[in-house]
Each structure stands twice: as C-alpha cells, then as structure tokens.
Amino acid sequence: MSRKPAKMYREIRGRPTTRKKYMGGVPSSRITQFNLGNQNEDFPVSLSLIVEEQCQILNRALEAARVAANRYITKKAGRMNYFMKIRIYPHVVVRENKQATGAGADRVSQGMRSAYGKAVGTAARVRPGQNIITISTTEEHMGDAKIALKRATAKLPTPCRIEVEKLKPT
Numbered sequence: 001m002s003r004k005p006a007k008m009y010r011e012i013r014g015r016p017t018t019r020k021k022y023m024g025g026v027p028s029s030r031i032t033q034f035n036l037g038n039q040n041e042d043f044p045v046s047l048s049l050i051v052e053e054q055c056q057i058l059n060r061a062l063e064a065a066r067v068a069a070n071r072y073i074t075k076k077a078g079r080m081n082y083f084m085k086i087r088i089y090p091h092v093v094v095r096e097n098k099q100a101t102g103a104g105a106d107r108v109s110q111g112m113r114s115a116y117g118k119a120v121g122t123a124a125r126v127r128p129g130q131n132i133i134t135i136s137t138t139e140e141h142m143g144d145a146k147i148a149l150k151r152a153t154a155k156l157p158t159p160c161r162i163e164v165e166k167l168k169p170t
Helices: 059-077 138-152
Strands: 035-037 044-052 055-058 083-086 094-095 118-126 131-137 160-166
Touching: 035 059, 044 138, 055 059, 055 094, 059 083, 059 118, 059 131, 059 138, 131 138, 138 160
Parallel strands: none
Antiparallel strands: 035 083, 044 131, 044 160, 055 118, 083 131, 094 118
C-alpha cells in the first residue's frame, strides 16, 4: 500500500484519538530529537516558526522539517552556536480505511463496512499563532537561522511566518 499525500490528513476533522494504550499497533513517532545544538548556553537572539492556519502536521513532515533546519544551521553556524527546540509533539493517531486496488479488488475489499480504519501514524494539531520550532543563536548567525526556518517551512503543510525576538543581555 503506497503512502497517501499529506493533504489528506491536513484538515482537522472530528475529535482526536490520542489514547494509544486502547488501540493496538500504533506506529511510533518518526521524530527522534526535540532539543538540538548547544543546550547549555543562553543566546541573545531567538527566532520562532509560527503557524498561520490551523491544521494537522504529520510526524513525517515534522521530522523532515527538523532535519532540513538542523542540517542547514549546523553547516553554517557550527554545532555550538545555536540551540533548536521542536515545540510540538504528535499525539493524535491518524487512521486510514485501506482499500484494495487492482484486479479482483471488488471481491476482496469490504468498502465502508467497519470503516473505523487502522492506525497509520501520528500527527500534531496546531492552531494559528502557535510556535513549532524555535532557534536561539548569536546575532551574526541570525540570517542563517532565518534561512534554516524557511527551509523547514517548505516541509510543512501550512503557511508559517518567522518572528525574531532579541533577548536583553543581563
């Protein structure tokens, strides 16, 4: 069975299914790390990727955005000059009523009978104005962090904006 396009799961429909202990066989989340870079230093500049429309973001898309942003900022700024944090977690279980295709599929497929669906992955529900990714860095690497967040935006199913916050030195 091939993977379906992300636009099938982007819209929020119905109540979320989140209790994994009641359903067997929920695939684990693809996203592995939520904190990357130098976690011990306080950086003066913080850039955030903020959602503009409500949607569901699949764990595959979130992991792709994390990898794209991390790869770029690591190459440009180095491992010790930034701290990146993923701020959402994919809790909602995404289900799919799989249909057989090909010759003789009408005899094999059950149509809409018992159409609750099998768990195929997880997603995070986001609302407008919510932070997805935050990168803290120095002022000389602020441009590189912006480009990294733009690359992450290309992997997500919703329009996003980047907000820059300069922290006051204490």
